[in-house]
Amino acid sequence: xxxxxxxxxxxxxxxxxxxxxxxxxxxxxxxxxxxxxxxxxxxxxxxxxxxxxxxxxxxxxxxxxxxxxxxxxxxxxxxxxxxxxxxxxxxxxxxxxxxxxxxxxxxxxxxxxxxxxxxxxxxxxxxxxxxxxxxxxxxxxxxxxxxxxxxxxxxxxxxxxxxxxxxxxxxxxxxxxxxxxxxxxxxxxxxxxxxxxxxxxxxxxxxxxxxxxxxxxxxxxxxxxxxxxxxxxxxxxxxxxxxxxxxxxxxxxxxxxxxxxxxxxxxxxxxxxxxxxxxxxxxxxxxxxxxxxxxxxxxxxxxxxxxxxxxxxxxxxxxxxxxxxxxxx
Amino acid sequence: xxxxxxxxxxxxxxxxxxxxxxxxxxxxxxxxxxxxxxxxxxxxxxxxxxxxxxxxxxxxxxxxxxxxxxxxxxxxxxxxxxxxxxxxxxxxxxxxxxxxxxxxxxxxxxxxxxxxxxxxxxxxxxxxxxxxxxxxxxxxxxxxxxxxxxxxxxxxxxxxxxxxxxxxxxxxxxxxxxxxxxxxxxxxxxxxxxxxxxxxxxxxxxxxxxxxxxxxxxxxxxxxxxxxxxxxxxxxxxxxxxxxxxxxxxxxxxxxxxxxxxxxxxxxxxxxxxxxxxxxxxxxxxxxxxxxxxxxxxxxxxxxxxxxxxxxxxxxxxxxxxxxxxxxxxxxxxxxxxxx
Numbered sequence: 269x270x271x272x273x274x275x276x277x278x279x280x281x282x283x284x285x286x287x288x289x290x291x292x293x294x295x296x297x298x299x300x301x302x303x304x305x306x307x308x309x310x311x312x313x314x315x316x317x318x319x320x321x322x323x324x325x326x327x328x329x330x331x332x333x334x335x336x337x338x339x340x341x342x343x344x345x346x347x348x349x350x351x352x353x354x355x356x357x358x359x360x361x362x363x364x365x366x367x368x369x370x371x372x373x374x375x376x377x378x379x380x381x382x383x384x385x386x387x388x389x390x391x392x393x394x395x396x397x398x399x400x401x402x403x404x405x406x407x408x409x410x411x412x413x414x415x416x417x418x419x420x421x422x423x424x425x426x427x428x429x430x431x432x433x434x435x436x437x438x439x440x441x442x443x444x445x446x447x448x449x450x451x452x453x454x455x456x457x458x459x460x461x462x463x464x465x466x467x468x469x470x471x472x473x474x475x476x477x478x479x480x481x482x483x484x485x486x487x488x489x490x491x492x493x494x495x496x497x498x499x500x501x502x503x504x505x506x507x508x509x510x511x512x513x514x515x516x517x518x519x520x521x522x523x524x525x526x527x528x529x530x531x532x533x534x535x536x537x538x539x540x541x542x543x544x545x546x547x548x549x550x551x552x553x554x555x556x557x558x559x560x561x562x563x564x565x566x567x568x569x570x571x572x573x574x575x576x577x578x579x580x581x582x583x584x585x586x587x588x589x590x591x592x593x594x595x596x597x
Numbered sequence: 598x599x600x601x602x603x604x605x606x607x608x609x610x611x612x613x614x615x616x617x618x619x620x621x622x623x624x625x626x627x628x629x630x631x632x633x634x635x636x637x638x639x640x641x642x643x644x645x646x647x648x649x650x651x652x653x654x655x656x657x658x659x660x661x662x663x664x665x666x667x668x669x670x671x672x673x674x675x676x677x678x679x680x681x682x683x684x685x686x687x688x689x690x691x692x693x694x695x696x697x698x699x700x701x702x703x704x705x706x707x708x709x710x711x712x713x714x715x716x717x718x719x720x721x722x723x724x725x726x727x728x729x730x731x732x733x734x735x736x737x738x739x740x741x742x743x744x745x746x747x748x749x750x751x752x753x754x755x756x757x758x759x760x761x762x763x764x765x766x767x768x769x770x771x772x773x774x775x776x777x778x779x780x781x782x783x784x785x786x787x788x789x790x791x792x793x794x795x796x797x798x799x800x801x802x803x804x805x806x807x808x809x810x811x812x813x814x815x816x817x818x819x820x821x822x823x824x825x826x827x828x829x830x831x832x833x834x835x836x837x838x839x840x841x842x843x844x845x846x847x848x849x850x851x852x853x854x855x856x857x858x859x860x861x862x863x864x865x866x867x868x869x870x871x872x873x874x875x876x877x878x879x880x881x882x883x884x885x886x887x888x889x890x891x892x893x894x895x896x897x898x899x900x901x902x903x904x905x906x907x908x909x910x911x912x913x914x915x916x917x918x919x920x921x922x923x924x925x926x927x928x929x930x931x932x933x934x935x936x937x
Contacts, residue, residue, distance in 0.1 A: 320787040321758070428875050429643075458642040459814055463858035463871035470868070485787060488817075492860035492869065529792035531817030533859050535840045538820045543792055549757060 273347055274308035275479050276332070276447055281305045281341035283324075283331050287554075299553050301327040303503040304341070306580070309447070314473065314480040316494030316511065318487055318526070320550060324503040325483045329449040332481065333366045345447065364394045367445035371452035373432035377424040383410070383435050384420030390442040409438045413468060430461035437468065441476075449481045454489060466493055487530050491515055499523050502561040503553055505580055509587040519589040522546075522562045560592065568593050604808050605631040605654070605776055610668035610678075612646075612653050615661060619880045623649045625832040627668070628905075631776070634806040636798075638819040638840070640855065641829035642876055647812045648698075650829075651778040653678070655695055656685040672776065691721040694774035698781040700761035704753040710737075710764055711749030717771035736767040740797055759790035766797065773805055780812045795822050816859055820844060825911070828852045831877050831887035834905075838912040846932060848906075848914035850892045853931055886916070894918060894930060 282304055288297040302324040309315045317325045330336050332343050334354050342349045350362050370376035377386055388406050391397040397405045407417035413434040424432055433453060440448055450469070454462040466489060472478055484490050490497060491511050498508040499520065507520040518524045525544040532538045546565045551557055557564050563573035572592050581595040582588040589595065612624040624646045631637055639647045652658050654670045654677055670677040672693070680688070689695075697703040705713060711733060718729035730749065737745035740763040753761055762782065769777060779798065783791035799822050801807055811823060819826055819840065826843045828836040828851060836849040847853045857870035874891040877883050885900040886892070892899070898917040906919035918927045 320789060430875065459816075459855060460642060460858045460872040461875070463869035464873070466860075467868050467871055487788065488860045526789060529788040531788075531791070531795070531815065531821040533816040533820050533844070533856065535820040535844055538817075543796070545793075546789060549759065 275311040275313075275346065276481075277308040277344040277347075278328075278332065279306050279342050279344070281328065281331060281343060282339045283327050283336055284339045297554055300503050300556060301553060302331065303556075305500075305503075305505050306341075307498055307505065307508055309479055309481065311446075311479055312473070312477045313496065314482055314494045316490035316497040317481060317483045317500060318485060318490050318497060319500035320485065320526075322550065322553065323500045324553070325500050326451050328500075329368070329451050329481060329483050333368050333449050334363065335368075360394060364390070364443045365446045367440040367443050367448050369433075369436055369440050369448060369450045369453045372456055373429050373436055374424075374456070376436055377432055379424055382421050382423055383415075383427070386424070386435060387420070387438045387442050390439060394443055396442070396444060405442075409442055410435075412441065412472070413438045414464075428461075429457050430464060433457060433465055434468065437465075437472075441472070445478070447479045447481070449483070451483045452485070453482075455484065455486065462489065469493065487527065499526065502550060502556055504561060505590065506562065507587075507589045507591075508580060509589075513587055517587075519587065519594045520562075520591050521566045521568055521593070560590070572597065602633045603630050604633045604635075604672065606669075606671040607650075607654065608669045608671075610650065610653060610665070610670065612649050612658060612663060612665050614663050616880075621879050622882050623663075623832055623879060624653065624668075625882060627829075627832075627834055629827055629834060629837060631808055631810065633775075634802065634808055635825065636802055636809045636811060636823050637825045637827060638811045638813060638823035639827045639829055640814060640816065640819055642814065644876060644879070645829045646832040647829055648780050651695065651780055651810060651812060655689060655693060655778060656680065657689075657695075687721070690717050690769070690774075691772045692775050693778075694769040694772070694776070695778040695780065696762075696765050696769045696782045699785055700758055700765050701785065703765055704761060706753050708752075709749065710751055710753065710756070714749065714764065714768055714771070717768065721772050732771070733767075736771060737764070739770070739801075740764075740767045741793070742767075758786055759793065762786060762790075762794060763797070766794070770801065770805075770807075774807060777807050777809045778812070779809060781814070782811070783818065784813070784815070791818070798822060816844075816855060828855070831882065832879055833887065833915065835888065835916070836914040837905075838908075838914075842909070842912050846935060848908050848912065848919050848931060849888075849916045850894050850918075850931065851888050852914075853934055854891075856935075 281302060283302040285299045285301055286295040287299055290296050305328060319325050331338050334350060338351060343351060345365060353362050384406050387409050388402055391402055391405060406420055410417045410420060415434050454465050482490060482494055494511050497511045497514045499506050501522050507523045518527055525546045528544040548565050551564060559574040559576055560578050563569040578590040578592050580588040580590045607627060607629050610624050610627040614621045614623055627650055641647050653665050656677060658665060665678055668678060711730060714733040715729035718724040718732055733749060734745040737748055742748055742763055783794050802809060813819060823840050826838055826840050827834050830851050836852045843852060847856060854872040858872060860869060872891055877887050886903055889895050889899045903915050903917045905913045905915050907913050908919055
């Protein structure tokens with residue numbers, strides 16, 4: 269296997285949802301949730317995916333793990349197109365290798381199953397442990413995420429939010445995945461508990477070499493955890509780069525505005541800082557603006573911006589930006 | 598800023614809830630003061646009593662199961678906790694007002710924005726419908742909603758989250774309240790919208806001199822608009838400090854823990870200093886310091902409940918480390934931790 273090959277490669281991925289059809293099934297109204305998105309993630313790397321509500325970041329995550337079929341484009345894991353692989357011969361191995369941690373630790377665990385059963389289910393489905401070994405494997409997994417193995421007989425409602433999120437992580441790990449999509453794993457938790465979960469995720473990455481797609485809107489946590497960050501606006505990527513240069517040298521006007529909106533936990537810095545104001549609201553993805561989707565709110569917008577859609581350009585793997593201002597035609 | 602005029606003075610506030618599991622002692626003696634035109638922040642984890650404090654002062658604790666069983670809240674010469682329901686009703690939405698956390702569920706989905714926004718005027722100021730509508734449209738413009746006449750005829754589902762939160766703010770400002778409680782006003786919103794809402798609150802504070810109590814768990818929000826911060830833990834205020842002082846020299850280990858669990862860009866790749874464990878169960882409030890089981894600096898003295906120690910002007914902390922007779926090393930220990 270080529271060592272430079274990324275673990276996960278997303279090429280020109282689009283996912284549209286038809287929300288109204290005519291009598292003969294012709295689509296009348298389509299939400300273009302994700303439009304022509306490409307990125308890749310190396311083994312052992314964390315890619316942060318940030319953007320505002322409704323920009324399509326969760327849809328990207330869900331399409332990658334196969335919860336949605338892509339409208340166009342492909343997702344490759346180790347060079348194999350996963351969506352076609354999922355169709356052939358019920359290939360459960362791809363499902364096992366791509367796992368997901370969900371946002372809401374309250375609704376993502378079955379209230380009628382014990383924690384032991386929840387964590388043990390992937391072992392059973394993917395036949396990763398014989399019935400004899402299962403018990404000890406479950407205990408091992410619970411220990412790995414910092415829960416007391418004694419508690420495997422308890423039900424989810426007996427745990428706090430942070431502990432439930434640990435159960436969710438243990439369930440994910442049970443499948444021995446290569447790649448985990450974390451869809452806002454900490455946004456439902458308290459600040460002090462968030463730090464515990466982030467530390468756990470980092471520990472696991474170091475120990476078992478996991479690869480994460482970390483979807484979140486809390487930019488400071490994304491910065492802390494991610495090696496690279498992709499910024500999304502209205503269904504397309506506007507900037508992809510390593511996390512240091514994204515924060516020190518944001519190039520896309522949207523990224524600049526987004527970063528300036530984060531309140532800093534430091535009253536002195538906060539008072540001296542200038543905020544970039546974005547007029548108006550995010551346009552509807554049903555009828556996105558032509559050309560650059562950000563041009564309606566961009567203070568640098570030029571005539572070309574409403575005509576030609578800028579592509580992500582720049583040295584690949586370094587600092588890529590989709591903006592006519594940064595990369596003139 | 599005029600620190601001399603006290604607008605609200607809360608003394609020894611105790612609230613409990615009777616539940617099937619037992620009596621939950623949600624507030625265990627909360628004291629604080631708020632000056633005219635001041636913005637204070639209340640921070641802490643879920644369940645520490647931030648929202649209960651606001652609800653108790655507003656008089657909207659559901660009873661039963663809730664009960665304010667001790668304490669006073671003096672506002673303009675009256676104890677808010679002793680008012681009759683009618684008196685309390687005439688104050689709420691008028692001189693006292695509240696913005697709720699969730700803009701998606703706090704508006705009535707079957708009434709238009711106009712109907713909901715004119716209610717405070719007809720209720721408290723007995724304006725006619727046309728006058729009330731005019732004032733409502735003005736309010737919408739004040740909170741930065743364009744095309745306000747059309748918006749008045751729309752229903753909540755036709756507005757985005759940020760817009761709805763602005764409507765909530767407009768509604769709470771309708772009668773120029775002297776005191777505004779904002780319970781996590783931006784938690785459900787994106788950072789970009791949050792920035793706009795915070796700017797709006799700041800502007801209203803400057804223009805209308807409204808005093809605000811901002812409940813949040815985001816220290817960034819506190820740093821950007823508050824003048825003073827109360828840190829709450831397990832139903833008590835554990836530290837009360839001017840915002841600068843809290844960030845530069847916290848005097849309670851819990852405040853320090855909160856500050857350290859926020860990622861610092863200078864320490865990227867390092868571990869976050871999480872506060873291990875979880876808050877105590879208020880069904881059985883612990884004896885001694887409530888933070889003891891999670892504290893890195895715990896000692897023998899912590900088995901006894903610490904009082905509020907005054908550290909400097911306007912800076913108080915409920916921790917034995919600040920005892921005047923404690924060795925100076927105790928005062929230093931948190932400073933050292935902040936520096937590293």
